[in-house]
Amino acid sequence: MVDPTDAPATAPRTPPATPLTLAIDIGGTGLKALVLDAEGNAITDRARVETPRPATPDAMLPLIWDLVAPLGDFDRVSIGFPGVVVDGVIMTAPNLHKKWRGFELARVAAERLERPTRVLNDAGIQGYGVIEGIGVELVLTLGTGMGCALYHDGRYVPNLELAHLPYGNGKSYEDYVDNHALDKIGKKRWNKRVRKVVERILPVWNPRRLYLGGGNAKHISFELPPNVSITSNVAGLLGGIALWR
Numbered sequence: 322m323v324d325p326t327d328a329p330a331t332a333p334r335t336p337p338a339t340p341l342t343l344a345i346d347i348g349g350t351g352l353k354a355l356v357l358d359a360e361g362n363a364i365t366d367r368a369r370v371e372t373p374r375p376a377t378p379d380a381m382l383p384l385i386w387d388l389v390a391p392l393g394d395f396d397r398v399s400i401g402f403p404g405v406v407v408d409g410v411i412m413t414a415p416n417l418h419k420k421w422r423g424f425e426l427a428r429v430a431a432e433r434l435e436r437p438t439r440v441l442n443d444a445g446i447q448g449y450g451v452i453e454g455i456g457v458e459l460v461l462t463l464g465t466g467m468g469c470a471l472y473h474d475g476r477y478v479p480n481l482e483l484a485h486l487p488y489g490n491g492k493s494y495e496d497y498v499d500n501h502a503l504d505k506i507g508k509k510r511w512n513k514r515v516r517k518v519v520e521r522i523l524p525v526w527n528p529r530r531l532y533l534g535g536g537n538a539k540h541i542s543f544e545l546p547p548n549v550s551i552t553s554n555v556a557g558l559l560g561g562i563a564l565w566r
């Protein structure tokens with residue numbers, strides 16, 4: 322029998338593999354953050370706070386700094402942003418506020434957090450967390466807005482904004498299946514719409530795989546074509562290390 326007094330009080334912990342990445346997901350509904358180890362495993366809980374309205378940089382940035390402060394140390398920062406991002410600068414933010422236009426988010430965050438920072442479209446990061454890296458893969462995220470990301474052999478093709486393609490009746494794809502639409506028309510009709518969007522997109526982009534993610538993907542109840550799958554929403558943060566490959 323083992324003498325319990327010989328056993329260590331706690332099992333020795335292996336330190337997480339470095340470098341550590343602080344992954345931040347800026348969303349139209351929530352701001353989320355966690356720290357990932359070098360293999361992309363989360364080493365902290367996911368912190369979350371509601372997105373303030375109006376969602377201006379001045380209102381949001383202090384909340385983001387407060388959100389990440391308790392998460393401990395990290396070596397670099399990846400930020401997913403819900404709009405077009407070029408070289409760390411925000412070009413559009415349809416579900417936030419027009420004051421984001423031209424905002425140098427990568428520079429400002431790097432200065433504030435004192436770590437190198439990269440910023441990418443939110444769907445682009447989400448996709449990095451789920452793709453296989455083979456051939457053409459497409460990701461659609463269904464949340465506050467509709468995100469879209471295209472990859473070829475694992476390389477992201479930036480800022481494909483299918484969300485803002487006209488769908489008909491003066492509406493865009495995003496208007497048709499976003500969170501407002503879901504609230505307004507209910508799950509049954511929303512599912513029909515999502516199915517139509519998938520049916521329109523597949524023969525145009527011909528992806529080897531299409532992934533449906535985002536907070537509302539859990540409401541999908543129709544039978545998916547064989548090359549289409551639903552992914553976890555956590556991927557929005559887990560893709561954060563791919564920006565540093």
Ligand code: BGC
Pocket residue numbers: 349402403404405415416442443444462465466467468469482484495
């Ligand atoms: C934006 C996209 C974003 C998506 C999901 C859309 O309105 O144009 O860039 O990925 O919302 O947040």
